[in-house]
Amino acid sequence: MTVRVETQPFDIGAETNAFAAACDGAGAIVTFTGIVRDVSGGLIAMEIEHYPGMTERALTAIRDEAVTRWSLGGALIIHRYGRLAPGEQIMMVATAAPHRADAFAAAEFLMDFLKSRAPFWKKEITAVGATWVDSKRSDEDALQRWQGADSSKG
Amino acid sequence: MTVRVETQPFDIGAETNAFAAACDGAGAIVTFTGIVRDVSGGLIAMEIEHYPGMTERALTAIRDEAVTRWSLGGALIIHRYGRLAPGEQIMMVATAAPHRADAFAAAEFLMDFLKSRAPFWKKEITAVGATWVDSKRSDEDALQRWQGADSSKG
Amino acid sequence: MIDVVYFAWVRERIGLPRERVETSATSVAGLIEELTAREDRYAAAFADLSALRVALDQELGSFDSSLAGVREVAFFPPMTGG
């Protein structure tokens, strides 16, 4: 049940193995990894700013909510900040549950809340300048599916 | 775009890293790992039988269908057979896509089809005997959500 | 002549994984009838068709499927992969 906010790169494979080893008895493990994409071909770096203090608080609240909604054997959130190169991992979540439906639902829930409710902001640095990444309407919409179902078991 | 059917254990972390490295340009990677669970407390081993030839054919067809439905940067299926101890990995799938919704949907699709359409059969060996695992109605039902949406992009 | 293969408890009930069968059946259902008439262990394996699945040359089929041109028929319970 770990939440980490850090600057240094992490090893997806090593984190996945450590998570799986810690989740003794789980039948299903889902991981999601987000990677810096060079969509337009000129990306030099992505700078991620966050709100120290609030970030840890928000991630912990999101993780606790997921653990309450589904019977999870484990939940992990790692999110980096600072300057990242294209191809580097931005963040990962992992969930463990007895059954696959819960592990998948919890991982998607964590991602949807991370995207729009955790205080991170991304800036894309290219040769021609820097641009703050706009929030996506689709990310805000994705939160709707978790509303009004606080007591549902996925 | 790999499909592997094999007896030996695999390293989830190493497979995840190799998959991520091969999926250059992907923004989102989802992995699912299934692990032998000792539900009732007396499990000695799980024996997995499969249909050589048909298995590879079925997994490849399922993988190809996922690649057609979603714009995937990569898709991996590994499934073991033979005798497995509790806590060992049974199988894993991994998907890579530009966006998380596609990576999640494709991974769930692969799992739903693997569960009920790939020719594997599980037998649980306990101190009191051996029992073939029954197929679950919920697994068959899970397939329904993918019907009639062959041309949809998730 | 057709290859007939069995998996999981179907294999255990019939007592062998594979056999070559001389048959005049034209459909899967016809083949099942012939096998069932042979011996009790076949009758036991095919007693409840709703618990069985069939593949023809390694593609899922149905009990109505024709055997024309088919080299291998497989019988097994619902699959439990993943």
Place this chain on the structure above:
Amino acid sequence: MIDVVYFAWVRERIGLPRERVETSATSVAGLIEELTAREDRYAAAFADLSALRVALDQELGSFDSSLAGVREVAFFPPMTGG
């Protein structure tokens, strides 16, 4: 006295990450009015409130939220984590 913190383009537009503000405002909206009246850079940052989010003592709030007992107010654009 209240700590006011800014992130992302709000921070860039206002030109500082954090300041202590002497305010008589009782709500977030009141504080924004006071800041907007100060200088153009504040007016620019707060021109479109629909593009802004607010947190009170590190919990998301709204522009209607009361400042009673609040030690830290943060202004930032919609979050783009993950």
